[in-house]
Structure formats: structure tokens, C-alpha cells
Amino acid sequence: MTIDAVIFDIGNVLIEWHPERYYDRVIGEARRRRLFAEVDLHAMNDRVDRGEDFTATIYATADAHPEWRDAIRQWHDNWIELASPVIEPSVALLRALRARGVPVFALTNFGIGSFAYARTQYPFLDEFDRSYVSGHMGVIKPDPRIYEMVEEDCGIAPGRLLFADDRPDNIRMAAARGWQTHLFEGPDGWGARLRAEGLLPAEAA
Missing domain, CATH: 1.10.150 (DNA polymerase; domain 1)
Structure with a gap:
């Protein structure tokens, strides 16, 4: 899909x-x-x-x-x-997707104050097309409501969303809602998945 x-x-x-x-x-x-x-x-x-x-x-x-x-x-x-260091190859993948015109969202368990502070330290946090931050939403992953709220806001069918998270429980709930998922175990595997889906060119590092 x-x-x-x-x-x-x-x-x-x-x-x-x-x-x-x-x-x-x-x-x-x-x-x-x-x-x-x-x-x-x-x-x-x-x-x-x-x-x-x-x-x-x-x-x-x-x-x-x-x-x-x-x-x-x-x-x-x-x-x-x-909350450090930055996983630089993952940031490079985020930016490569955006350079190709692929909409990129964040879905994160993060506090209101801590996320505001993190944005002052990590400029790439302002580069998402949409940011879904649990502190502002009042619910954390893997509660199904947070995934439902993303679906309601972005208007994209669940099967057309590809979600990467390092926690199996978060991935399982997203998959249960019909999202496409990737259990993140490192940027190399994530990059390979993005290339396999045709979202990045085969030669992209």
C-alpha cells in the first residue's frame, strides 16, 4: 500500500x-x-x-x-x-524524506516543558510537518487514543502511515490500528525499510 x-x-x-x-x-x-x-x-x-x-x-x-x-x-x-546524544543518521533520514517531499510527522511521549526545552537544543525538532506530542494531547503511547487522535488530525488512512518506534508495545498498538510499522533497532535498518518502500532512492545512505 x-x-x-x-x-x-x-x-x-x-x-x-x-x-x-x-x-x-x-x-x-x-x-x-x-x-x-x-x-x-x-x-x-x-x-x-x-x-x-x-x-x-x-x-x-x-x-x-x-x-x-x-x-x-x-x-x-x-x-x-x-536526552542525548542525537542519533545523527536518523536525523539525516528525516531530512532526506522531507527533501523528497514525503510528509514526516513526530509521535512522541514527551512533556510540554521538556519538549519546549528540547526544541531550543535540537533544531531538527522543528522540521516535522506535524508534531504529535503526548503532553499536549493528554495521553501517552501505547494508549490507542493517541493513535486515533493522530488519524483524526492528519486525515490519512491508517494503512498509509508508516511508523517507527523502538518499543514493541507501541508498535503493536499501531499495527493493531492498521498502521504500517517498523520496530526501530538502529538507523541502518530504518533506512533500509524506507528504501524498500520506495520512499528513498536505493543509493541513499
Whole structure:
């Protein structure tokens, strides 16, 4: 089936997102394991991704766990170090698609404040034809509602959307709605899929 738009996840597709790696570096692996066992930081981040205030949510979590207060605040204060580096070959694929006139969207679990900040650091985040950011939508992947909202807004039939995401649960839900999907395991495989679909020329790197 013809593809009318390509949809990129952002975390671990365009920007690496490995908070554990950051904390291993700054507080050591043993303390990081204890911190993550005692405080559900990923659940905290999900709240931000659903639209809760970036600063207030993280700082309130930090205040609720005095032993870990400074470490938890780093999730906010040093956020750009958690969300790095850029996966440059994926950005090149995004730009190659747009150069060929292929509509390119983002569908990402991302907070309102954190996404606004990320845009100041990563200019390519302003290069999408449409950006679907969970914080603004009030729902996160893989809730089926977020995929439905994309369909309603863009007006493209699900089978004509090609979506890349690194999380199998997100991919499964998109596929269940009839989207074409690609489980992202690296830019080489993603580029090969785009070439196989005829969206990029065979000789494109």
C-alpha cells in the first residue's frame, strides 16, 4: 500500500534516552539501582509526558524522597544530559524524506516543558510537518487514543502511515490500528525499510 506519511518516534529513534546511563555516570551503578528501586522515576516521567508540569512534578517527587532529593532533581536540572546524544543518521533520514517531499510527522511521549526545552537544543525538532506530542494531547503511547487522535488530525488512512518506534508495545498498538510499522533497532535498518518502500532512492545512505 502507498505510504502517504512517515511517523518518527523521538526517544531512542532520533535522540538517545537512557536515564539509567546518566545516573550510572553521576552517582554510580549501585546507587542508581537503589534509587530506581525505591523511586519509580519512569512513572514520574510518564506523568510529565501526560501533560503535568515538568518542573513541579519532578521537584515534588524529589521533595517526597529527601534522601534522593538532589539526584531526582537532576532529572529536571540536567535533563538534556539524559536526552542525548542525537542519533545523527536518523536525523539525516528525516531530512532526506522531507527533501523528497514525503510528509514526516513526530509521535512522541514527551512533556510540554521538556519538549519546549528540547526544541531550543535540537533544531531538527522543528522540521516535522506535524508534531504529535503526548503532553499536549493528554495521553501517552501505547494508549490507542493517541493513535486515533493522530488519524483524526492528519486525515490519512491508517494503512498509509508508516511508523517507527523502538518499543514493541507501541508498535503493536499501531499495527493493531492498521498502521504500517517498523520496530526501530538502529538507523541502518530504518533506512533500509524506507528504501524498500520506495520512499528513498536505493543509493541513499
